[in-house]
Amino acid sequence: MNESLFIRLVKYFYGINKPFDEFTKKVIYEAANKVAFGLIIFLFVSIFLSLGIVNLYATPNIDNIAIGMIFADGIAVLIALTYIEIVVKRFGLGEYDYSNESERKKAVRSYIVRNIITLILIVILIIYVDLCLHGDSSVIVFVVYAILFVISRYLDYRRKFK
Structure with a gap:
């Protein structure tokens, strides 16, 4: 289709x-x-x-x-x-509801790839905004954001696929 x-x-x-x-x-x-x-x-x-x-x-x-x-x-x-x-x-x-295991695995793989791409793009955006504003953000901001993003995506994964 x-x-x-x-x-x-x-x-x-x-x-x-x-x-x-x-x-x-x-x-x-x-x-x-x-x-x-x-x-x-x-x-x-x-x-x-x-x-x-x-x-x-x-x-x-x-x-x-x-x-x-x-x-x-x-x-x-x-x-x-x-x-x-x-x-x-x-x-x-x-x-x-997935009709077979291969369809479910494909959906899980797509979910993981999509969220990795989203994380990378958001971190790049944060870095770009920080550079444009001449900020002095430390690495901790990016690490905390990445950890919170991964936790939220894991909880969403559990809700959707488990």
Whole structure:
């Protein structure tokens, strides 16, 4: 079955292993439309706010405005991802009974690879933000984050596969 890129991305990010039927596609597309509309409104508001703030303050504060907008955009993305996660859990799309052991092993392997990639990308993002902000974060921040991430993923693994 040929799936769209959007459906494959949703299945990848939320660990959905089963194929989507028409009802599931309708639910996911409706949630995606709500998220897209909310993000468009947020972007228009943030554009006008940042333009207004830049006009009110002197140029040295532009760096602070840019950093504030980066964090606001990050919060908006987290809200959008949380909404999609709620929809996925509400309709039970992440739950799947495996018909045989090889299908289960493939899902476990995909889960582990996906979470390793996520951990690497988030640590790279943390390092990049730290370098951009000229921070002096120690290695402990990254180690603590990695340990907490691994613990949370292990608990999620136990919930899904055990």
